[in-house]
Amino acid sequence: EFAIDGLRxxxxxxxxxxxxxxxxxxxxxxxxxxVKSGWFNSETMLYMALVAIATYxxxxxxxxxxxxxxxxxxxxxxxxxxxxxxxxxAEAVGLNDALxxxxxxxxxxxxxxxxxxRTPRVxxxxxxxxxxxxxxxxxxxxxxxFYDASGAQVAVLDSRWVLIDTDKRLIxxxxxxxxxxxxxxxxxxxxxxxxxxxxxxxxxxxxxxxATYSRCDMNGHMNNTRYADILCDAxxxxxxxxxxxxxxxxxYHREIPRGESFTLLRAQAGPMQYYFCGERxxxxxxxxxxxxx
Numbered sequence: 001e002f003a004i005d006g007l008r009x010x011x012x013x014x015x016x017x018x019x020x021x022x023x024x025x026x027x028x029x030x031x032x033x034x035v036k037s038g039w040f041n042s043e044t045m046l047y048m049a050l051v052a053i054a055t056y057x058x059x060x061x062x063x064x065x066x067x068x069x070x071x072x073x074x075x076x077x078x079x080x081x082x083x084x085x086x087x088x089x090a091e092a093v094g095l096n097d098a099l100x101x102x103x104x105x106x107x108x109x110x111x112x113x114x115x116x117x118r119t120p121r122v123x124x125x126x127x128x129x130x131x132x133x134x135x136x137x138x139x140x141x142x143x144x145x146f147y148d149a150s151g152a153q154v155a156v157l158d159s160r161w162v163l164i165d166t167d168k169r170l171i172x173x174x175x176x177x178x179x180x181x182x183x184x185x186x187x188x189x190x191x192x193x194x195x196x197x198x199x200x201x202x203x204x205x206x207x208x209x210x211a212t213y214s215r216c217d218m219n220g221h222m223n224n225t226r227y228a229d230i231l232c233d234a235x236x237x238x239x240x241x242x243x244x245x246x247x248x249x250x251x252y253h254r255e256i257p258r259g260e261s262f263t264l265l266r267a268q269a270g271p272m273q274y275y276f277c278g279e280r281x282x283x284x285x286x287x288x289x290x291x292x293x
Contacts, residue, residue, distance in 0.1 A: 054184035055131045056089035067122035076228035082144045082157040093182040103176045109224045112159040113191040114248040133187040138173040158191035198275040203265035206234045210261040221255040243292035250288040
């Protein structure tokens, strides 16, 4: 007991540059003590360690430019927070641009679903926790949860990623050895991905949209989070006066290169639900739905 109190006090008063090595030492000592004392068994400790490694946490402040005219966070902003933490987490375990270039691979987003329990407000600080799952049937699931200052869940993002061969433009069902799968063996939670669709013949043409400079990223195509902004822009103002976004789903079929355009179609699929489709070169580039509460 005296030793544990000593480690606790040492951890509180340790300079930041020494916290990582001392945390490792403390973890080894306390882990061995916990197993020998009978508090935990070794299998439980190993599972907890794997879960901790495969989880990443970061805080974000909802800036004014991320809010709408009501002061509510824009759905696209939540997607951008989710994309940013996923990138930072991957780089922290060595999945970076150098590795992608060496293996001629890249992660692309296949689909994602966002559910909002309570719409965050501008200036609010959110704690974001992300946990990806190992590759299953060529797909990496990543669950990202948003919490407010009280610890209450305000939103959750379920994104599905696939690794592609950038030379052959094919989805890789088996990842290269260099990746050394760092993610959790299983993340049991998931959001419903099924989308209520409409026949294109029943959709209203909303006009031509272009992958302009501000919508594109370093990969040379329209960033996956910008689709949400375009969808929201295509809704009448009165819709935003009647409710708040509860669910957003996007299926990405074909990328939209910089400078290229697509035709946006929209249909009302329910009392407070809208279906969207983006057509390029007579093929579907993406499909999406937004449901209001």
